Every structure is written in structure tokens, then in C-alpha cells.
Amino acid sequence: MAKTNNEIYAVRYARHDGRTAANNFIGGDPHEASGALEFYVWAIRTGRGVVLVDTGFDEAMAARRSRSVLRPIAEGLRSIGIAPDDISDVIVSHLHYDHAGNYDLFPRARYHLQDCEMEFATGRCMCNATMRVAFEADDVTAMVRKVFSDRVTFHDGDGTIAEGITVHRIGGHSKGLQSVRVETERGAVVLASDASHLYAHLEERKVFPIVDNADDVLSGYDKLKTLAASERHIIPGHDPDVLRRYPAPSTALQGWVARLDVEPIA
Template identity: 75%
Template sequence: MTGSTHEIYAIRYAHHGGRSAAQNYIGGDPHEASQALDFYVWAIRGEHGTVVVDTGFDEAMARKRGRTLLRPVAEGLQAVGIQPDEVTDVVISHLHYDHAGNYGLFPRARYHLQECEMHFATGRCMCDAAMRVAFEADDVAAMVHKVFTDRVTFHDGDGTVAPGITVHHIGGHSKGLQSVRVTTARGPVVLASDASHLYSHLDQGKVFPIVYDTQAVVAGYDRLKALAASGQHIVPGHDPDVLKRYPAPRPDLEGWVARLDVAPKA
């Protein structure tokens, strides 16, 4: 590995099947074919160390939310040689339960978050049940505790986490949603997180029903395309096809971990 290029791993840790189109798209017909969601965290490895993007949720939260935990996040990271207690930087794309749980898993890490996401998750919008549906008070409170122990770096728009790793405020799905752009040997790859849940959201201009600002979601699709080397360099946050399109780093990780810094399969 040379310069500031990086390896990127998508690690699948949970699944939610049997979702109707209406659960995945505004205006979706509930009688259309269902589209499952997978849940991922991402690991970026380069000469400047390892950065983890999002922290997932645990078995207790899986039960509470009716999701299937396939393997703990820590186990997936360890499968690619990453020990959670050695990670020094974690990017939180936004503070929804499936991206900001497991808050004690990275005891040495500094967390990177958009400042407006913290304002959103602790402000008056959380008085509205519809707005707070994807947030968990304990996850948000844990981030507040990290602020008070000097473990949070706030970003306001675009920012740099490490050479070749930048964050970009997209908004829309959540007020402070940020995506991550990573320099790789095949060009800049963008980890969209929930700026595009599924490939179909980006490709067809559709919008996921949990949303803060619909206009910002649609504008975000153009931003993702501008940040990435091509459409094949944008990785959605919840699409099961990610594991079909990209190769596993080893045969034993097939269906669990995908390598994103190499070209998709033909």
C-alpha cells in the first residue's frame, strides 16, 4: 500500500427481511415485491491507521427493533484483523440507532460527527415522535458523554479525518448525515451510508421514508456523484447487493465482508 490510498471493507452485521416497497420508498406500493435491508459498518485501513465508519447495534437493540443480528460488529472487525480497542478514529455518519450503537466498543477512539447532527439529536425536534423514531436516547447520551471527555471532533460541512479520508455533509435523511470519501487505488470511493440506502434510491431518485428534508436527499444524490470517481464508486448504506457486487477478501468471509477498494465483479 503506497501513498494515501486505502483498503475499505464493508462488514455486514444484521439483516431485516420482508420489507414492503412502502417501507423503503416514499410512495412505494405495499403490494410490490419486498426489498430486504442489510446493516453494515465499514473499516478503512491505510498507512495512517484504521478508521471505522459507524458502530452498528448489539443483540439487545436487534431484539428491541425487530432486526436479526447476524454477527457482532466486533467479530466482523476482528475477521479482517482489526481489534476494536486499537481503533483511534470512528466516523459516525449520523446518530440513528443502527449507526451509533455499541458505544463502548472503541474505548480509545475519537469520534467524528457533524455538529448539526448533535444539535438535531439533542434539540426540540426530538420532542416529536416521528422525528425521533430512529434515535435511541442512550446512544445520543453516550455521545454527549464523549464530548465531555474530549473524544469528539465536530465537523461543519466538509472535513478531513486523515489524509485521503474526508467527510461531507449531505443531510436529508437526518439533519447532520455525512458521507465519507476515501482515496483508493481505483479512485475515490464514497461510502454513502444513508444518503442512499439502496442502489435504487440513487439510480431512480427515490427517497427512503424516514427523512428530515426530502429536497436535501435528492440534492444529495448529485453530491455523491460529484464526489465519486463514477457511479460504481458509490456504496449505498443498506443494500444486500453490495456483498454480491464486490469480492470477499477471503473465501471464508463470503456473504459477510466485501472489499470495496477493488473493482466490482463483472
């Protein structure tokens, strides 16, 4: 596929400190401190509009889940010149609370979701408290309402969203987890979302403790590598290092927003 002038921005909005290795890795030591998780949404500016990957959560959900909202998503998007009404399409990587909230924030957007993720989030697995721990009924219900309002496009595996932007089912962490491949001037960048929470998951083949199928997680790492121009083109979903490895659009946005369609600085 030919390179395009798609621009990609990681927009940080929340953080979770005080995590242990057991919180971040299956088999991790519960007495060993581990890195924080950062929470991002990703904005893709195309020649025809703006595609958003995931919608995050708000202050009420942060309080419910003991997370810290640092800058509301709408404010973060406006800092790079994007208003919620500018969003034409929203790719929901999966329906966990930190990826599918703020469901009334983007009134013009069409939502993109994997068939099996909706089936998973509304089916018998949600009868099990362990399996539904990362889902919120209101987020899932809001997506069902969008289906009945003709605002959802379902995908079964690979799908095209816009020129140079495709989705690819990975599974593993959640049954219908999808990652996003974006063609840019520097080659194909893959927004892994939770197919790899941290760089360490991909690089050391570790697995995050919230999981539907660990084997699919590990197979997913290999798939991410085939989709991206190189391993350096894979962007994990929650790693603080993203903000250090990639430049900010301006000095004022350092530590808040990183531009991912350009070469890393570290």
C-alpha cells in the same frame, strides 16, 4: 487529490427481512414485496491506523427493533484482523440507532460528527415522536458523554479525518448526515451511508421514508456523484448487492465482508 493505498471493507452484521416497497420508498406500494436491508459498518485501513465508519447496534437493540444480528461487529472486524482497540477514529454518519450503537466498544477512538446532527438529536425536533423514531436516547446520551470526555471532533460541512479520508455533510435523511470520501488505488470511493440506502435510491432518485428533508436527499444524490470517481464508486448504506458486486477478502468471508477499494466483480 492523489491516490492512496487506503483499503475499505464493508462488514455486514445484521439484516431486516420482510420489507415492502412502502418500507423502502416514499410512495411505494405497501402490498409489494421489496428487498431486505443489510446493516454494515465500514473499516478503512490506512498506513497509520484504522478508521471505522459507524458503529451499528447490538443484540439487545436488534431485539428491541425486530432486526437480526447475524455476526456481532467485533467478531466481523476480527475476521479481517482488526480488534476494537485498533480503531483510532470513528466517523458517525448520523445518530440513528443502527449507526451509533455499541458505544463502549471502541475505547481508544476519537469520534467525528457533524455539528448540526448533535443539535438535531438533542433539540426540539426530538419532542416529536415521528422525528425521533430512528434515534435512541442512550446512543445520543453516550455521544454527549464522549463530548465531555474530550473524545469528539465536530465538523461543519466538509472535514478531513486522515490522509485521503474526508467527510461531507449531505443531510436529507437526518439533518447532519455525512458521507465519507476515501481516496484509493481505484479512485475516490464514497461511502454514502444513508444518503442512499439502496442502489435504487440513487439510480431511480427515490427517497427512503424516514426523512428530515426530501429535497436535500435528492440534492444529495447529485453531491455524491461529484465526490466519487464515478457512480460505480458510490457505496449505498444498506444494499445486499454490495456483497455481490464486490469481492470478499477470502472465500470464508463471502457473504459477510466485501472489499471496496478494488474493482467490482459484477
